[in-house]
Amino acid sequence: MAELLIAVEDFDAFTADNDPYAEHDFGAIRLSGDTFFWKIDYYDLDLQMHSPDPSDPTITARVLTVMLAEEY
Numbered sequence: 001m002a003e004l005l006i007a008v009e010d011f012d013a014f015t016a017d018n019d020p021y022a023e024h025d026f027g028a029i030r031l032s033g034d035t036f037f038w039k040i041d042y043y044d045l046d047l048q049m050h051s052p053d054p055s056d057p058t059i060t061a062r063v064l065t066v067m068l069a070e071e072y
Contacts, residue, residue: 007031008038008066028069035069 011027019026025040042054043061051060 004029004031004036004066007036008064011038036066037069037072038064038066040064 007029008027011029013027014022014024018028027038029036029038041063042051043049043063044051045059045061047061047063054060054062
């Protein structure tokens with residue numbers, strides 16, 4: 001688990017093809033023979049709806065989801 005989270009933290013393989021809006025909020029990582037997807041979502045502080053302004057940390061809670069690609 002720790003190795004996977006470090007790989008997510010270190011991910012910087014963003015290109016115009018895999019990150020067309022330059023948001024850096026999704027990636028795919030190959031680790032130990034498995035492919036994992038990770039995604040960051042931006043919610044309001046109650047985690048009920050998307051944040052009205054994801055760039056404002058006073059009204060935004062960021063949620064990281066990491067999953068096996070085969071489970072998508």
